[in-house]
Amino acid sequence: xxxxxxxxxxxxxxxxxxxxLEVRDLHVEFRTREGVARVINGVTYHLDAGETLAVLGxxxxxxxxxxxxxxxxxxxxxxxxxxxxxxYQGRDLLTRSEEERRxxxxxxxxxxxxxxxxxxxxxxPVGWQIGESLRERAGLSRADARRRAVELMxxxxxxxxxxxxxxxPHQFSGGMRQRVMIAMALALDPTVLIADEPTxxxxxxxxxxxMDLLADLRRDLGMALILITHDLGVVAGVxxxxxxxxxxxxxxxxDVRSLYRAPAHPYTKGLLxxxxxxxxxxxxxxxxxxxxxxxxxxxxxxxFHPRCPYAQQVCVDEVPHDLVLGDGRTSACHFxxxxxxxxxx
Amino acid sequence: MSxxxxxxxxxxxxxxxxxxxxxxxxxxxxxxxxxxxLAGDAWRDLRRNPVFWLSLLLVVLVxxxxxxxxxFTANDPRDCVLSRQHAGPSGGAIFGYDFQGCDTFARAxxxxxxxxxxxxxxxxxxxxxxLVVGMLAGFFGGWVDAVLSRVIDIVLGIPLLLAAIVxxxxxxxxxxxVRLFAVILVLALLGWTTAARVVRSSxxxxxxxxxxxxxxxxxxxxxRIMWRHILPNALAPAIVVLxxxxxxxxxxxATLSFLGIGLKAPTxxxxxxxxxxxxxxxxxxxxxxxxxxxxxxxxLAFIMLGDxxxxxxxxxxx
Amino acid sequence: xxxxxxxxxLQMVLAFFGTTLIxxxxxxxxxxxxxxxxxxxxxxxxxxxxxLTEKYHLDATGVGGFFYRYVTYLGGLVRGDLGQSLTxxxxxxxxxxAWPVTVKLALIALAxxxxxxxxxxxxxxxxxxGVFDHATLVLTLLVLGIPTIVLAPLAQYFLGVRWxxxxxxxxxxxxxxxxxxxxxxxxxxSLATALRLTRTSVTENLRADYVRTARAKGLVRRRIVxxxxxxxxxxxxxxxxxxxxxxxxxxxxxxxxxxxxxxxxFNLFRGIRTEDGPLVVGIVSVLVVVYLLxxxxxxxxxxxxxxxxxxx
Numbered sequence: 001x002x003x004x005x006x007x008x009x010x011x012x013x014x015x016x017x018x019x020x021l022e023v024r025d026l027h028v029e030f031r032t033r034e035g036v037a038r039v040i041n042g043v044t045y046h047l048d049a050g051e052t053l054a055v056l057g058x059x060x061x062x063x064x065x066x067x068x069x070x071x072x073x074x075x076x077x078x079x080x081x082x083x084x085x086x087x088y089q090g091r092d093l094l095t096r097s098e099e100e101r102r103x104x105x106x107x108x109x110x111x112x113x114x115x116x117x118x119x120x121x122x123x124x125p126v127g128w129q130i131g132e133s134l135r136e137r138a139g140l141s142r143a144d145a146r147r148r149a150v151e152l153m154x155x156x157x158x159x160x161x162x163x164x165x166x167x168x169p170h171q172f173s174g175g176m177r178q179r180v181m182i183a184m185a186l187a188l189d190p191t192v193l194i195a196d197e198p199t200x201x202x203x204x205x206x207x208x209x210x211m212d213l214l215a216d217l218r219r220d221l222g223m224a225l226i227l228i229t230h231d232l233g234v235v236a237g238v239x240x241x242x243x244x245x246x247x248x249x250x251x252x253x254x255d256v257r258s259l260y261r262a263p264a265h266p267y268t269k270g271l272l273x274x275x276x277x278x279x280x281x282x283x284x285x286x287x288x289x290x291x292x293x294x295x296x297x298x299x300x301x302x303x304f305h306p307r308c309p310y311a312q313q314v315c316v317d318e319v320p321h322d323l324v325l326g327d328g329r330t331s332a333c334h335f336x337x338x339x340x341x342x343x344x345x
Numbered sequence: 346m347s348x349x350x351x352x353x354x355x356x357x358x359x360x361x362x363x364x365x366x367x368x369x370x371x372x373x374x375x376x377x378x379x380x381x382x383l384a385g386d387a388w389r390d391l392r393r394n395p396v397f398w399l400s401l402l403l404v405v406l407v408x409x410x411x412x413x414x415x416x417f418t419a420n421d422p423r424d425c426v427l428s429r430q431h432a433g434p435s436g437g438a439i440f441g442y443d444f445q446g447c448d449t450f451a452r453a454x455x456x457x458x459x460x461x462x463x464x465x466x467x468x469x470x471x472x473x474x475x476l477v478v479g480m481l482a483g484f485f486g487g488w489v490d491a492v493l494s495r496v497i498d499i500v501l502g503i504p505l506l507l508a509a510i511v512x513x514x515x516x517x518x519x520x521x522x523v524r525l526f527a528v529i530l531v532l533a534l535l536g537w538t539t540a541a542r543v544v545r546s547s548x549x550x551x552x553x554x555x556x557x558x559x560x561x562x563x564x565x566x567x568x569r570i571m572w573r574h575i576l577p578n579a580l581a582p583a584i585v586v587l588x589x590x591x592x593x594x595x596x597x598x599a600t601l602s603f604l605g606i607g608l609k610a611p612t613x614x615x616x617x618x619x620x621x622x623x624x625x626x627x628x629x630x631x632x633x634x635x636x637x638x639x640x641x642x643x644x645l646a647f648i649m650l651g652d653x654x655x656x657x658x659x660x661x662x663x
Numbered sequence: 664x665x666x667x668x669x670x671x672x673l674q675m676v677l678a679f680f681g682t683t684l685i686x687x688x689x690x691x692x693x694x695x696x697x698x699x700x701x702x703x704x705x706x707x708x709x710x711x712x713x714x715l716t717e718k719y720h721l722d723a724t725g726v727g728g729f730f731y732r733y734v735t736y737l738g739g740l741v742r743g744d745l746g747q748s749l750t751x752x753x754x755x756x757x758x759x760x761a762w763p764v765t766v767k768l769a770l771i772a773l774a775x776x777x778x779x780x781x782x783x784x785x786x787x788x789x790x791x792x793g794v795f796d797h798a799t800l801v802l803t804l805l806v807l808g809i810p811t812i813v814l815a816p817l818a819q820y821f822l823g824v825r826w827x828x829x830x831x832x833x834x835x836x837x838x839x840x841x842x843x844x845x846x847x848x849x850x851x852x853s854l855a856t857a858l859r860l861t862r863t864s865v866t867e868n869l870r871a872d873y874v875r876t877a878r879a880k881g882l883v884r885r886r887i888v889x890x891x892x893x894x895x896x897x898x899x900x901x902x903x904x905x906x907x908x909x910x911x912x913x914x915x916x917x918x919x920x921x922x923x924x925x926x927x928x929f930n931l932f933r934g935i936r937t938e939d940g941p942l943v944v945g946i947v948s949v950l951v952v953v954y955l956l957x958x959x960x961x962x963x964x965x966x967x968x969x970x971x972x973x974x975x
Contacts (some may be wrong), residue, residue: 073878105881113879118872123894123970133880168970184880503682506916507947507954510935514943596810600917603812604935616812623816623921630820637813645808652804 018090019046020224021070021109021192026084028065031077037295039065041248042084047192052218052225054235054256056271057245060292063228066245067194071111072101106133110190114197116177120169126180127165133187152183156213175206182213186221193218194226199234211238232275236260244268247293247303254329264331264340266308302334310335387657397653403646410457420451422613431629443618443632444625453639456615459608460643463529464595468587470533471540475583476576478537479544484552484571501538505597508535513606521612528607532594540586544579551578585655592647599640615640671962675955682951683740687733711749715941740952745945748934754945757930764837765926768919769911771846772853773904780854781900784861789888791866799862803855815848815921832923845922849915853907860903864896871895898968902961909957912950
């Protein structure tokens with residue numbers, strides 16, 4: 001029933017000068033009964049071996065859709081990829097056949113999801129679910145898959161792993177379930193792990209544990225990690241670089257330190273100002289006014305202009321290009337330099 | 346065979362469907378909210394649905410037949426002459442005569458009345474029981490809900506046909522009118538559960554709405570809230586279920602009459618005629634086929650009508 | 664799991680007492696001559712009257728008498744002693760001869776349901792909004808809307824008499840071939856419901872989050888649908904089929920009557936026709952028990968299939 005052949009070995013390593021994974025000018029739209037929603041409008045980002053990229057944005061900004069496009073698990077319909085490239089080790093995934101893409105999933109790029117309770121199949125024991133990839137993809141025997149599943153559960157620090165192999169997802173706590181998800185994603189030793197809001201559904205203390213686990217695993221296993229989140233606080237300790245998304249675009253892209261120190265896009269600035277800080281006393285928390293845009297009627301010019309305190313006429317008329325600010329930072333804002341110099345604190 | 350179970354099974358599905366969201370569609374924020382009125386959307390869908398118009402036409406036709414059968418045939422269905430046994434079409438009798446020498450078509454036309462009477466009154470009583478029980482269970486919750494839900498479970502667990510056999514055995518020697526009412530009562534008493542469940546779940550949904558909380562804050566009493574704010578919400582789904590139930594009741598009446606425990610001659614019922622036609626099908630099949638087609642089309646019309654309206658209100662499964 | 668089954672078992676025992684009490688009360692309580700009520704419009708011979716009085720303890724009167732009679736009847740039911748029909752045969756003997764036929768018929772109907780209903784339901788869900796999907800929806804609506812009293816005689820006429828593909832009636836010791844057409848007729852309603860239920864269930868599960876996870880694992884589509892989705896979707900379907908098996912056995916009254924199949928339903932059909940009260944009460948009591956048992960079996964089955972229920 002399955003072609004559990006040899007794992008496809010990376011035919012070509014990352015080409016010199018290229019990135020491990022690169023999304024170039026990706027366009028995705030959702031065709032629904034109500035109309036066409038432009039969900040992704042020219043997203044470009046890259047990921048190098050062993051690094052952690054955080055993709056930040058509100059719900060509806062397209063961060064999850066981009067990840068699902070990389071995985072090739074978008075639901076079509078309603079989602080349709082309208083253009084762009086997704087280069088993995090220099091080869092465009094979008095031009096490959098569905099079968100080739102399937103081979104990439106799990107072995108090369110793996111993904112974990114937000115709500116582990118619904119993302120795990122409720123009627124199979126977790127050991128079975130972790131072992132499934134091993135049996136179906138790597139051709140392990142039932143017993144070997146079982147043994148390996150216990151190892152993986154140990155790896156993600158599930159206590160008494162061997163005993164819990166036969167338990168069902170609903171018998172685990174939220175944090176433990178997310179660990180099961182991670183163990184499942186690690187089964188085939190992926191090069192890239194995409195974590196889609198891995199801690200959103202969890203308690204704050206458990207959130208920290210899961211983030212630590214992910215950081216440790218990334219380091220120990222030498223994976224590259226894409227961390228999708230709407231929570232700036234989650235990102236700080238873990239990520240190397242941050243890409244901020246708004247209305248299906250990357251609006252700012254920088255290394256973590258410089259982005260926190262001096263955001264160069266009004267949207268990022270707004271996000272930073274809306275989180276409470278321990279080092280500033282008596283600070284009034286500000287919010288970003290207005291609502292995320294309707295993706296069927298994206299505002300003209302800069303899509304953020306209706307909510308932007310810096311907005312001028314040019315923002316209504318012209319779509320801002322990425323402005324390079326030095327040390328690899330970009331910001332899609334007409335007034336990037338001004339925003340950057342206008343320090344947060 | 347009970348058509349209720351069928352309805353119940355599909356109904357439970359849609360009830361559960363309402364609760365679960367629509368997973369797997371990420372980034373939904375971009376879609377416009379459900380600001381347009383649901384009823385308006387539903388009506389627009391319905392207007393373009395040929396099944397809706399077809400079933401509505403059939404329902405109107407059958408209703409007219411039940412009200413003024415004389416419009417459709419000039420012959421008397423009780424004017425039976427044995428010498429005409431299984432005679433071919435002649436005069437107004439476009440489908441010929443049956444074993445007793447009665448006009449097959451005229452009997453089928455006059456049969457609509459008993460069917461519709463039973464169907465409509467059973468559905469009406471069912472509706473009242475369902476609204477009261479569903480409203481009480483859904484609105485008050487707690488032990489009231491627990492008790493009423495158990496009652497629903499128990500009644501739902503009674504096999505319809507078997508219970509009807511036992512119940513109707515008691516009136517086996519009674520007259521025409523008593524039997525008619527007995528059949529109506531038995532069907533209503535056994536058939537209200539599905540509708541009650543639907544009402545209960547829509548009452549629970551309505552109860553949680555903000556405007557109900559607002560009305561309560563403004564000092565409206567339970568009775569007023571139930572009557573003015575919650576009942577209108579529960580009515581539409583209840584009517585849909587009752588339309589389908591009406592079809593099932595008609596089928597059930599015919600089945601009971603077919604078995605000889607529902608209506609009996611001199612009442613004219615499709616079930617009785619189907620049974621009579623069945624016995625003599627080798628000599629002439631028309632007296633079997635004609636009432637069969639009338640019954641099937643009537644039941645179908647109500648079920649399709651309810652189905653179409655429900656689909657329009659609940660487009661998720663398209 | 665054990666506690667779950669125990670609880671259900673207790674519920675069933677309660678339901679058993681409740682239902683039999685209702686059946687018994689409706690048959691015997693109230694006005695008039697209970698013996699005449701049993702016999703309907705038939706004349707009752709002195710011997711029958713004496714037998715019925717003794718059998719149902721009709722000489723005991725009042726509420727106490729009623730419960731005395733009920734307990735005696737219940738005792739007989741539990742022991743398998745259902746008394747005699749008005750024709751003088753032991754009802755338990757009649758049922759013993761009839762059961763195998765009814766079970767055979769119900770199993771044929773169930774096989775038809777599973778083979779066509781569930782398969783078509785899965786296909787319709789996978790190719791949702793396609794031609795096959797729309798066709799099956801219309802077809803199932805037709806089947807659901809056509810009562811058995813129409814379907815059975817018409818099938819008998821067209822496929823048995825007009826174009827004699829199948830034997831029109833079964834008669835004693837029916838062969839598989841003779842039971843096939845009645846089985847299809849009997850199963851058609853379950854088939855349509857099973858199809859719709861399967862379609863809804865599979866459609867819902869295809870949208871579930873765990874399907875996305877399975878795709879992210881790089882599983883082939885056949886495995887995702889065939890293992891992950893199907894295993895979840897079949898929980899309500901199997902439950903339905905379990906309940907339906909109970910329905911099919913008690914619901915075969917018309918089909919067995921029309922096709923002259925000497926099963927339980929046929930005997931009930933005949934009992935109603937000939938106004939044989941004791942036979943009707945006896946068969947209905949047994950069928951109610953069968954119905955309750957099949958519901959219990961379904962609940963247990965549900966717990967086996969759905970781990971979330973098991974550990975409730």
